[in-house]
Amino acid sequence: MAELISKFEALGLSADKAKEAAANKKLAPTLDSLITSTGQTEFTKPTGMLIYTLATTATKDKTPHADYIARAIVAGRIASTEQLGAATKFCTKNDPSAAETAFDETCGVGVVVSDEEIAASVQGAIDGFKESLTKERYRALGKVLGAVKKLPELRWADSGKVKAEYDAQILALLGPKDERDTPAAAKAASAAASPAPKAAAAANTAESNKWKPASLENMFASGDISRLHKPGENPQIKPELTKEHLAATKGSVITRFPPEPNGFLHIGHAKAINVNFGYAKTHGGICNLRYDDTNPEAEEQEYVDSILEAVRWLGFEPHNIFYSSDYFHQLFDLAVKLTEKGLAYVCHCTGDELKAQRGGEERGPRYACKHRDRPVSESLAEFQKMREGRYASSEAILRMKMDIHSDNTMMWDTVAYRILYASHHRTGTEWCIYPTYDFTHCLCDSFENITHSMCTSEFNMSRESYYWLCDAVEVYKPVQWEYGRLNVTKTLLSKRKLLELRDKGFVRALDDPRLFTLPALRRRGVPALAINAFVRELGVTTADAVIDVVRLDNHIRDCLGEIAPRIMAATHPLRVVLENLPEDHFEEVEMSYKPNDESFGTYTVPFTRVLYIDSSDFREVDSADYYRLAPNKSVGLQGISRAITCTKVLRNADGSIAELVCRFEADGAQAKPKTFVQWIADCPKLGSPVRLDEVRVYNPLFKHDNPKDSSEVPGGWLSDVNQDSLVVVKGAIAEIGLWDWIKRYAATEAGRKELEQHNVENVRFQFKRIGYFALDKDTVLTAADIENAQFGSTKLIMNRIVTLKEDPKKGSV
Secondary structure (H helix, E strand, O other), X not given: OHHHHHHHHHOOOOHHHHHHHHHOOOHHHHHHHHHHHHOOOOOOHHHHHHHHHHHHHOOOOOXXXXXXXXXXXXXXXXXXHXXXXXXXXXXXXXXXXXXXXXXXXXXXOOOOOOHHHXXXXXXXHHHOOHHHHHHHHHHHHHHHHHHHHOOHHHOOOOHHHHHHHHXXXXXXXXXXXXXXXXXXXXXXXXXXXXXXXXXXXXXXXXXHOOOOOOOHHHHOOOOHHHHOOOOOOOOOOOHHHXXXXXXXXXXXXXXXXXXXXXXXXXXXXXXXXXXXXXXXXXXXXXXXXXXXOOOOOOOOHHHHHHHHHHHHHOOOOOOOEEEHHHHHHHHHHHHHHHHHOOOEXXXXXXXXXXXXXXXXXXXXXXXXXXXXXXXXXXXXXXXXXXXXXXXXXXXXXXXXXXXXXXXXXXXXXXXXXXEOOOOEOOOEOOOOEEEOHHHHHHHHHHHOOOXXXXXXXXXXXXXXXXXXXXXXXXXXXXXXXXXXXXXXXXXXXXXXXXXXXXXXXXXXXXXXXXXXXXXXXXXXXXXXXXXXXXXXXXXXXXXXXXXXXXXXXXXXXXXXXXXXXXXXXXXXXXXXXXXXXXOOOEEEEEEEOOOOOHHHOEEEEEEEOEEEEEHHHXXXXXXXXXXXXXXXXXXXXXXXXXXXXXXXXXXOOOOOEEEEEEEEOOOOOOOOOOOEEOOEEOEHHHOEOEEEOEEEEEOOOEOOOOOOOOOOXXXXXXXXXXXXXXXXXXXXXXXXXXXXXXXXXXXXXXXXXHHHOOOHHHOEEEEXXXXXEEEOOOOEOOHHHHHHOOOOOOEOEEEEXXXXXXXXXXXXX
C-alpha cells in the first residue's frame, strides 16, 4: 500500500487522494499498470492528471490499448482531455500500434493552431450570427459559442485561447452588458403581446378534433396549486429585486421544465410537463425548457433531442430553450462571490470523511469540516486552482457554508462545485469544474425570472437551501413549490434499472414498448392525448401517487375508441372455401371505418369464394354457450347479410386443420346469426389479404404491481420480469382497408410529414374483436409503396397498444 501511495503521489495527487486511490480495488491496479507501462517514475502535473483520468475511465473491454495511450501522454502526443477522449474512442476499435498514422490524425497529434488562425476562425463564426447578435445581443451568445466550439479547424486549439478570443471579439462588437441583456427580460416582456404558441405535433391536432382530454384549467382549479402566489408577491431579501423582476416580466407567470439530458423522459415527466407548461398557459404566461446539463459524464445529444421531441409530442412548445451551461460563467462568478462573502470554502476531504462529518452510518454527532474556517483568500486561491485543472477529480470540492447542525440534511454544507475531467456536449473541455444541481437550479431559475419553480416532492427539503443560496448571493428568489410525483404499477422508471433491463437483454432498447418512457409509449402507439388525459384527471396534489396501470389503459382505450378506424384482421388465419360459389366469384362490399361516424368514411373490400377467418372463431366441439363457427353450425360475416355454415373440415398430413369447407347460405334462409366474425377475402389481384410480417403483443413487463417490494418479490426485481411480456405472432393478415387508410393518412399534410420522418406510430387501427394496434418503427414503408399500393418491398410490423377490454383474456391474440 505504501509503495502504491508513493507512486500515485508522483503523478501529482495529494497524499489523501493517493491514499484513497490506492485503497480502491478497481482503480489501483489499473493506475499502477498504466504508470508502470510508461517506464517513468516522475511526472509533470498535467501529464499525471491525464494518466489518472485515463485510469478512471479505462476498462479492459472498452480500452484494450490503454498502455499505449499512457505512453502517448508521457511522450507529449496526447496533451489534453479532448485528445484523450479521441484516443480512447479510437482504441476501442483499432490497434494504435498497427495504425499510428491514423491514431495521430484522429487524435490531433502534433496539430498546432496559431493565435492568428484562432482569431480568423472565431471572427468567421461571429460574422455568421451578426444579425442575431445585433437583435438579441448577449442573449444570442449560447448558439454563437456553440457554433465556435463546433468549428473543425479549432478542435485541437487551446480552449482557453479560443474562449479569450471569443470574449474579446464579442465585447468589441456589443460593448459591455446593460439592461437590454437581462436574461429572459425581453422574452418575458413580449409574452403578454404574443399569442400562445401552437402545439407542434400536427397529427395530434387532427386527433384532438375527435377526442379531447380533460382541460388544463380543471387541473389547476382546486387544491394548493389553485392558491399559489401571484408574480411579485414572493418576498425578497432586497425590495429592489422585486422591482427589477416585475420590470423584466411585466407581471407575467414564467415557469420552466428542467430535465437533465441523461436519459429518456418517462410517464412521470408527462405530469411534470403538463404541470409546468399547463400552469403557465392557464395563467397567460410562458414556460421555458431548460436542460440541466451540469453532468458531462452522463449527458448525450440523443437525449437532448429526445426531450424536446417528447415535449412537442405532448402538444407543448417551449417559449425559450435554455441550458444550464448557458450560465456557466455567471454561476462561476457567483461561486466566487459566495466565497468572498465567507459563505463557501474549498474542501479536500475524502468521501468517507464527509460521511463521518454528517454523522456516519451510526447517525452520530455532526461536526464541521477541518477546512470550513480556512481564510477566504485561501479558499479563493484553491477554487482558482480547481478551475485551472490543478487538482485530480474528487481531490477538491467547493462547499457552501450553511448549517451543519440543521435538521435539514440539505443544509449540511452541500457541494457547490466538483471536478470532472470530461468533455461537455456543448462547452467541450473549456471547464473541468462543474456546478452541482443544488447550486445551479435555483440560480438559473433566478436568472430566467421564474415566478413558480415547480418540482416533485422529493425536493421538499431542498427548498430551504434553494432560498438560502439566492439570498446569500443577493439575487431574485423564485418560489419553489412541490407536488406529488407520479408512478404507475407493473413498471419501473429508474434510469439505472432501465439501463440494466436493456443491457441484460430483458428489453430491446429504452424505447421498447413494454417500458413507460415517453419514446416507448409513443412507439407502442399510445396517443399523446391519452397520456395528457391520464395525468390531468389525476390532478395536482402534494401527495405521491402510485396509480394502477389499468387507469392509464382505460384512458388509452377511450381515446383510441374515438380516433382509431376499424378494420378486420386475423392473427391466426384459417382458410375457408365457400363450396357453393363459383371459382371466379367476385363482388365488392362497402365497409365503414367507424360505424355511426360518417367522418371516418368508407372503403370497399373484395368478397370471393376463398376467404380467411381467425382460427379462434372456429371450434370442432360445439357447446351451448358457444356462438361462433363449428361443424354444421352457422355464423355471420361482418358486413355481409348472409351466413356461412361449416360442412366439412379438411386436415393436413399431421392432423392439423388445413381449411374449412362452408356453405354460403341463401339470403333469409336462416334466422339472423347471434355472432358475426371478421373475414378477409383471398383476392391477390387487389392485394388481399395484406400480410403482416409481425404482430407484437405486449403484456406487462413485471408480474407484480411493485417489483421492488421484497415481501412480494424476495428474489429481487429482476426475478419478477414476465417472460411472456412479448409474444411475436407471425402470419397474421388484414383486409385491404388497411392500405386505403394509410393512403388517406399520407395524403394529409400532417400525415405526410409524419411518414417522411418515419413517425409511423400514428397509423393506428382497431382490429375488430381483437385489440388496438399501431405500426412499429421497424416497419419498412416508402412513399412509393403507399402511392402505388405496391407491397413487394413493404415490411409491416404491428404493435398491440392495448386490449379492447380491461381483462386481457377477453381480448387476447
